[in-house]
Amino acid sequence: MALADNIAIRQTWIEEHTTRLAAELKESEDDAFLYLAASLLLGTSPDEIEAEDIVDGAQDKQVDFIHIEDNSDGEAEIVIFQSKNTRGFGSNTLIQLRNGLTWIFEKPRAQFSKLQNESFKSKINEVRQVKTEYGPSNLAVRVFHVCNGDASNLSAEYKQEEQALRDQYANVGFGQFQFEAIGASELFDLLNEGERSKRAINLDLPIQYDVNRPSIMDFAQGDTKALVCTVSGADMARAAQTQPRDSIFDLNVRPFYGTKGKVNRDILTTGTSDEAIRFWFLNNGVTMVCDTFDFNRDPDEPRVKITNAQIVNGCQTTVAIREAFEAGALDPRVKLLLRMRSANPS
16 A cells, blocks of 8 residues: 555544544534544543643644643653644644744743733743752653644655754753654554553463472563463453453454354363363463563462463463353363463563
């Protein structure tokens, strides 16, 4: 697919998402786009955006949003952006945004106190207070120009103004200063990342562990580590119940085909009959990947904490066990093999 087609599809998708959000919030599409941008940049939901952070209005100096995040360690992050519900990045908007930053950080109080925009004026005061309290070196300032355009295809004039903005604030003493043009592709990626994070499954999974005999195998090489262990069928069923339901199978290429198929019917039969005690030997088990895992070797409470768990092999086994568990028919003697791999060892 051509890059232009890819951008057009993403732009249309963002526009449709903005229209839906406008209906949900009962706001104009321009305001809904602002809420969308704010929520994605802050990693929150649109309905959690604080009204006092929105400074859009008369004499806003092309600054629509200012958010201050205090981490209580003597440092703070300031997020500032201008949003345009359009498909293009205009250099004039960037020039005006740069002027807005001078009002926030440079204009004397005698000048900015005359602004008619009370929200903007209040936020400037708040920024100045944080700057005085923490000192510029403890501030991270992130500035964004957000629209539904193509940030990979900016005009030469825009790039010149972008560099001028960075040069103006890069060496004034801030701990960090960042400017970024956010377009359709970036918004699309942030939306997808947000959806994935909502479906992330974190587990605290009990395992079978005996210090007196080999019962686990762990191995690490390079930036990857693995654990092979045994878990009870009931605990695996509970893991598969974690909400959002079935998101633990997002990376599994094979869906659950139901219990009418012979293999899945046999799994269910084995787990609910006298054969349950042999389940570990008759079943190939489950393979899981994750971001990190941490094995607690306490013999009284052996368990493994897993972040962003995904079952990539064993969906049929896991769902069959879950169905039996939810029907109250799963034999408590069911045990199964679990293989786990982390590419980000803790």
